[in-house]
Amino acid sequence: EIVLTQSPGTLSLYPGERATLSCTTSQSVSSAYLAWYQQKPGQAPRLLIAGASSRATGIPDRFSASGSGTEFTLTISSLEPEDFAVYYCQNYGSSLVTFGGGTKVEIK
Amino acid sequence: QVQLQESGPGLVKPSQTLSLTCIVSGDSVSSGRYFWTWIRQPAGKALEWIGRINLSGTTNYNPSLKSRATISVDTSKNQFSLRLSSVTAADTAVYYCARAILTSPLPYYYYMDVWGRGSTVSVSS
Numbered sequence: 001e002i003v004l005t006q007s008p009g010t011l012s013l014y015p016g017e018r019a020t021l022s023c024t025t026s027q028s029v030s031s032a033y034l035a036w037y038q039q040k041p042g043q044a045p046r047l048l049i050a051g052a053s054s055r056a057t058g059i060p061d062r063f064s065a066s067g068s069g070t071e072f073t074l075t076i077s078s079l080e081p082e083d084f085a086v087y088y089c090q091n092y093g094s095s096l097v098t099f100g101g102g103t104k105v106e107i108k
Numbered sequence: 109q110v111q112l113q114e115s116g117p118g119l120v121k122p123s124q125t126l127s128l129t130c131i132v133s134g135d136s137v138s139s140g141r142y143f144w145t146w147i148r149q150p151a152g153k154a155l156e157w158i159g160r161i162n163l164s165g166t167t168n169y170n171p172s173l174k175s176r177a178t179i180s181v182d183t184s185k186n187q188f189s190l191r192l193s194s195v196t197a198a199d200t201a202v203y204y205c206a207r208a209i210l211t212s213p214l215p216y217y218y219y220m221d222v223w224g225r226g227s228t229v230s231v232s233s
Contacts, residue, residue: 001171032218033218035217037155037220039155043225044204044206044223044224045155045220046223047219047221050218056219088154090155090220092210095168096168096170096171097208099154099155099156099157100154101154102154
């Protein structure tokens with residue numbers, strides 16, 4: 001089973017700052033199967049990024065993602081108040097789905 | 109607009125079977141493009157994928173559930189269901205249903221694009 005490790009666990013930033021979130025996989029994965037989700041308290045997760053770098057419909061361009069192999073990154077270029085949330089990466093492989101442990105982006 | 113809505117008991121006794129249904133509107137579970145999926149999240153913890161089913165009835169499950177999970181689809185009611193047997197307190201969580209897609213043609217992305225609001229299930233005597 002492929003393990004996804006997200007770091008840091010918590011990121012404390014001011015609005016307007018840049019956020020860089022990491023997702024490391026225990027073995028090399030296809031970037032096509034790497035997705036990112038945002039979850040706010042009391043809500044279901046929302047798809048942000050598919051295929052490691054393709055924004056989902058309606059996702060603002062301050063969200064970007066990249067990566068390959070075992071290292072993937074989600075970047076929020078300038079944090080808006082509504083971006084403070086928990087972010088999860090997700091991998092698909094061998095007909096199974098795994099999620100990372102999440103990174104909480106909180107207001108400093 | 110596609111919407112998913114979970115329904116089922118909020119309280120289940122230990123050792124019993126948890127049963128949840130996800131009602132799909134705005135789309136058809138008979139669509140061959142999608143995988144109908146269950147995910148859960150204990151309070152304050154990360155998401156955990158439970159499993160999925162496709163149109164042909166092929167299922168895949170998280171090995172960690174040790175064969176306790178069963179997902180089925182009812183095309184006549186446009187819904188799909190989850191049964192989790194022999195529950196313990198560790199199964200207490202918010203349970204989400206979701207629509208997953210494996211895009212084609214290339215590139216083959218896989219992601220969950222529509223989620224239900226979640227159903228809170230507690231396991232307690």
